[in-house]
Amino acid sequence: MRKWSFLGLLPWIIIWEVISHFYIKDPGLFPSFFEVLKNLVQLVFVNQKMGPHLAASSFRFLVAFAIAAPLAYFLAVLAAGQKVIRFLFNPIVTSTYPLPKVALIPLVLLFFGTGDLSKIVLIGLGVFYLIYINTYHGAVFLMQSPMQDVINVYHVKGRHFWYSFLTKGSFKSFLVGAKAGAGYGLTLVVVSEMSLSQSGVGYFIWSAWDSFRILDMYSGIFLIGVLGFIMNYFSDWLIDKAGTNE
Amino acid sequence: MSILIENLSLTLTSQKIFVNISLDIKSNTFHSIIGLSGAGKSQFIRTLADLNQVHQRSPINNEVSIAFQNSQLIPWLSAFDNVKMCCTLSDTEIDQLFVEFNLINYKNFKPRELSGGMQQRVSLIRAFAHKNELLLLDEPFSMLDLVNKRANQDYLLAYWQKYKGSVLFISHDIDEALFLSQQVHFLSRKKKTITHSFNIQQDYPRDYLSFKNSDEYKNIYRELFNLLTEDSQNA
Numbered sequence: 001m002r003k004w005s006f007l008g009l010l011p012w013i014i015i016w017e018v019i020s021h022f023y024i025k026d027p028g029l030f031p032s033f034f035e036v037l038k039n040l041v042q043l044v045f046v047n048q049k050m051g052p053h054l055a056a057s058s059f060r061f062l063v064a065f066a067i068a069a070p071l072a073y074f075l076a077v078l079a080a081g082q083k084v085i086r087f088l089f090n091p092i093v094t095s096t097y098p099l100p101k102v103a104l105i106p107l108v109l110l111f112f113g114t115g116d117l118s119k120i121v122l123i124g125l126g127v128f129y130l131i132y133i134n135t136y137h138g139a140v141f142l143m144q145s146p147m148q149d150v151i152n153v154y155h156v157k158g159r160h161f162w163y164s165f166l167t168k169g170s171f172k173s174f175l176v177g178a179k180a181g182a183g184y185g186l187t188l189v190v191v192s193e194m195s196l197s198q199s200g201v202g203y204f205i206w207s208a209w210d211s212f213r214i215l216d217m218y219s220g221i222f223l224i225g226v227l228g229f230i231m232n233y234f235s236d237w238l239i240d241k242a243g244t245n246e
Numbered sequence: 247m248s249i250l251i252e253n254l255s256l257t258l259t260s261q262k263i264f265v266n267i268s269l270d271i272k273s274n275t276f277h278s279i280i281g282l283s284g285a286g287k288s289q290f291i292r293t294l295a296d297l298n299q300v301h302q303r304s305p306i307n308n309e310v311s312i313a314f315q316n317s318q319l320i321p322w323l324s325a326f327d328n329v330k331m332c333c334t335l336s337d338t339e340i341d342q343l344f345v346e347f348n349l350i351n352y353k354n355f356k357p358r359e360l361s362g363g364m365q366q367r368v369s370l371i372r373a374f375a376h377k378n379e380l381l382l383l384d385e386p387f388s389m390l391d392l393v394n395k396r397a398n399q400d401y402l403l404a405y406w407q408k409y410k411g412s413v414l415f416i417s418h419d420i421d422e423a424l425f426l427s428q429q430v431h432f433l434s435r436k437k438k439t440i441t442h443s444f445n446i447q448q449d450y451p452r453d454y455l456s457f458k459n460s461d462e463y464k465n466i467y468r469e470l471f472n473l474l475t476e477d478s479q480n481a
Contacts, residue, residue: 146318153295153312154332154376164331168322 005233031215040219050223056199060116061189064123065182072131072181073174077166080139093132101126102191109196119192119200127185131177138173139166172242179235186228248272249380249412254305256286256293263289264438269431271380274410278423279440280470281433282477287416288315290433291384294414308379313386317369319357325368326353333375343371346408347401363394367401374405381406383415387422396454399426407450420470424463425454432473442473 013033020032031039043050079086101122112118142148142165150156151165193202205220249271256263264286271277281287292298293305295312311332319328329340344350347367357365366386373381383402387395403426406413417423423430424446432442444466448457457463 146314146316147320149292149295149297149312149314150318150320150332150372152297153310154372156331160331164323164327165320169320171322 006229009229028214031218035215036218036222039215040222043216043219044223050201050204050220053199053201053204054223056197057189057193057201060119060192060200061123061185063116064120065127065185067120068124068127069131069174069178069181072128072177073135073167073170076132076135076174077139077162077170080136080143080170081162081166090136093129097129097133101188105192105195114196118196119189122192123185123188126188127178127181130181130184131174134177134180135170135174138170138176141173142166142169172239175235175239175242179232179239182231182235183228186224186231190224249306249308251294251306254290254293256289256298258289258298262438264433266439267433269414269440271412271414273412275429276406276413276415276427278415278417278427278430279433280417280420280423280430280474282435282474283418285433285435285477286438287418287433288384291382291414291416294380295382306380309377310380310382311373311376311378312382312384313366313369313373315385315388317357317362317365317386319365319368319372321357324354324356325349325360325364325371328357328368329372329375332372334377335375340371340375343375346405347371361394363390363398366390366398370398370402370405374409374411379412381411381413383413385416385418388417388419395422402426403450403452420467420474421458424466424470425452425457430466430470432470434473435477442469444469 016033020027020030024030027035040050044054075085075089079089104122104125108118108122112121143151147165147169151161156165189200190202190205193200194206197203201220201223205217205224208214208216208220249269251267251269251271253266253268255265255267267290269277279287279290289298291312295310296305319325320331323331326340326344329335329343330337333340335343341350341353344353347370349364349367349371352360352364357368360368369386370383373383387398390398399422415423415426428446430444430446431440432444433439434441446462446466448460448462
C-alpha cells in the first residue's frame, strides 16, 4: 500500500493546476505544477544550477544527522537505564527542548561562525532532541513492561542488558524519532541557509525570491517537498521493517 | 538443599493477597500450588522471585528461575539469544538444551515465528539454563491446547527427571497439577493461605492415562475439586 502512497498527491496536483489556470490572473505569481516541475528538471539536470546548492544542503543535513542521531540514541538509552545519566541529561533536555531552534541562530553564529559548522550544529540540535525524547520514552516503556521481570529474575546485565535488550528494543522508537527529526532537520536546513548562507537550497529559494525569480523559488520549495516525501517514505519503510523483525 | 518458606505474607495497597504461607520444598521435589483465579498464586510466585519488590530482599535465599504464563520472550531476539542473555552457559550447552526440548531446528527463529507451545518450551529452556535452586512455573501451559499441553508436560518431566532440581508449579488445572507433582498444595482464595497439602505416591515416569485411572488420582482429584468448589462458593 505504501508504495502507491504518492498517488495521494494526485488530487492536490489537480487542484494546483486548476487554481493556477483558472483562478490566478497573473500566472507568474502562481505557476502551474508542470511548469514548476519542468523548471526543476532544468535546474537539476540541464543547466545544473541547483546541483551545487543541493549538494551543499545534503552535506550539511547528512553530517548533522550522522552526528546527532547516534549520539541521541546512545544518550537516550543510557539515560533510560542509568540513574546518574538520567539525572544529568533529562532536566537540560526537557528544559531546552521547547526553545525554538531558529531563535538560537544568533547564538550558534556567535559560537560557530558563519560557515558550514553553524548550520550543522543548528540542524543537529533539531534532530537530537526529537530522537533523544522518542528513544528515551521507548526505552523507559521497555523497562516498565513485563519483559523487565525477565531482566530482574535472570539478573541480565552488561552487554545483554544494554545492547540486546535496551538498545535493540528501543530501535523502533529511535526510528520514529529519526523520522520526525529528519523532517525537522530539513526545515532547519532551509531556515539556516536562508539567513546564514551563500549556498544551499534554502539560500537558492531566498535569493530567487529576492531577485523575483518566482518560478525558481517555487521549484526550490517543490524540491524540498520532494526530499521530505522521499525521506518520509524511506523512514516508514524502515519502521515497518523494524516492526516485522520483532 | 531444602527450601524453607516460613509464614510468608503479602499486602498490596492495604489489601491482603496471601497470609502466613509456609512450605518446605525438599531438594529435587516437584510441588504444585492449585487455587482459584484471584487466590494469589501468581503473586506468591512473584514474591518468591522478588518481583513485587515490597520486601527488603527476597523471602528466600535461593537462586530462582521462572517460566511465565505468557512466555515473556524478548520479541526482537531469536529463541537462542533469549536463552543466551539469561544464562552463563556456553553456546554448545545451550544447543544441547534445544536438542533435549526438540527445538534445535528452531533456535534461530524469532518468538513470533514459533507456535505458542514452542514459545513455552523456549521459556522452559531459559528457566533450566539459568543455574537455579528453585524453578518457578507460573501456569506456563495454561494457554495451550490439550495435545500441546501434554507434550510440553512430558518435556518438562523428562528434563526435570534427568537433571533434577526443585520445582514449584502453579496451576488452576487439577489434572495437570496431579500428573506433574509429588505434592499438591491447595491455596484457598477465601482464607488466603495454603489449607491442604496432598502427597502423590505414584513414581515417575507416569503414564498419563493409567495414572488418571488410579484410585490415588481419583481420590485426590475429588478432594481438590470439592475444595475448589467450596472455595468458589464462599469467596
